[in-house]
Amino acid sequence: MKENRYSRQVLLPEIGVKGQNAFGKSSAVVIGCGALGTHALSFLVRAGVGKVKVVDRDIVEESNLQRQTLFNEEDIGRAKAKVAEQRLRTVNSEIVIKGDVADLSYANIQGVVRGATVVLDATDNMDTRFLVNDACVKLGIPWIYAGAVGTTGMVMPIVSNGPCLRCVFPSPPQPGELPTCDTVGIVNTLPGLVASLEVTEAFKIMQGKEPIKELMFIDVWLGDLQRIKVKKNPECECCGKHDFEFLQARKKKLVVSLCGRNAVQIVPARPLKGDLDHLRKKLSRLGRTEKTDGLLRFRTKTTEITIFPDGRTIVGGTTDLAKAKTIFSKYVGD
Numbered sequence: 001m002k003e004n005r006y007s008r009q010v011l012l013p014e015i016g017v018k019g020q021n022a023f024g025k026s027s028a029v030v031i032g033c034g035a036l037g038t039h040a041l042s043f044l045v046r047a048g049v050g051k052v053k054v055v056d057r058d059i060v061e062e063s064n065l066q067r068q069t070l071f072n073e074e075d076i077g078r079a080k081a082k083v084a085e086q087r088l089r090t091v092n093s094e095i096v097i098k099g100d101v102a103d104l105s106y107a108n109i110q111g112v113v114r115g116a117t118v119v120l121d122a123t124d125n126m127d128t129r130f131l132v133n134d135a136c137v138k139l140g141i142p143w144i145y146a147g148a149v150g151t152t153g154m155v156m157p158i159v160s161n162g163p164c165l166r167c168v169f170p171s172p173p174q175p176g177e178l179p180t181c182d183t184v185g186i187v188n189t190l191p192g193l194v195a196s197l198e199v200t201e202a203f204k205i206m207q208g209k210e211p212i213k214e215l216m217f218i219d220v221w222l223g224d225l226q227r228i229k230v231k232k233n234p235e236c237e238c239c240g241k242h243d244f245e246f247l248q249a250r251k252k253k254l255v256v257s258l259c260g261r262n263a264v265q266i267v268p269a270r271p272l273k274g275d276l277d278h279l280r281k282k283l284s285r286l287g288r289t290e291k292t293d294g295l296l297r298f299r300t301k302t303t304e305i306t307i308f309p310d311g312r313t314i315v316g317g318t319t320d321l322a323k324a325k326t327i328f329s330k331y332v333g334d
Helices: 016-024 035-047 062-066 080-091 109-113 126-139 190-206 277-283 321-331
Strands: 027-031 051-056 096-101 118-121 143-149 152-158 214-219 224-229 254-257 263-267 288-292 295-299 304-307 313-316
Touching: 016 190, 027 035, 027 109, 035 051, 035 080, 035 118, 035 143, 035 190, 051 080, 080 096, 109 126, 118 126, 118 190, 126 143, 126 152, 143 190, 152 190, 190 214, 254 321, 263 321, 277 288, 277 295, 304 321, 313 321
Parallel strands: 027 051, 027 118, 051 096, 118 143
Antiparallel strands: 143 152, 152 214, 214 224, 254 263, 263 313, 288 295, 295 304, 304 313
């Protein structure tokens, strides 16, 4: 450990030499390399966490530059995880940094998180979060749920003796139910604040200290921070009954490329209930919408999707499954 690099952290009684050494021996996995992920990765790497891995399936787009701090204009079109890996190595050459360009699924999630001291959520969809929750609870790995959209964010550490994500959200939301950054926007100061809280809790875990066992709710516009007590549910399907249905692929999206068409079909794990009017209203601000024969069609200059009443969606203009899933998450949700 270079004495000068981390001297300001070592001065803190909350960290000190012992805590800094613990950071150096720790391994952090960041799921997602968007707004939350880029901020969290920067904090972890600059703090001297010994091994840092980021997993992301996406590429850099121009609209990312407003809030995703590791990317520049010349990175547009490149894989986020690889850009982050390269840039972070210029920040701290003393630690091990790895960027994985991968689409997380029930088949690879355990291998991705196994051996980590802590896993940090920086994804943008609940399907992945429920998958991470299953894997981390099963393997006994602490992880931190975090989300940011609009002007509000949430953070909750999940450890072995506390409530898990399904104690708070027993079931995932329906497709289109939750807002996304692409449908309601996001103020670029929010991710830094949420990531700061998330990584600080990760620092506690790395030192063997108790994190905050509450759901923290932040509204950056109003300057409001609330802490909500969450009780561990003994009947929780995941941490109570150890029924890892997402890890066992009993609840997952079905994603297939359509033969003879430049399109991908996505069947969500949970059928959409009700009509598509709420989704049409949300998407009408972002592009052209048309509802005919019970189907909702949405078009922008770069995207064309058709949504069926049960939530089944056809993403046009691509045969790339990962890209189609990203478009689905952006506009339809989980």
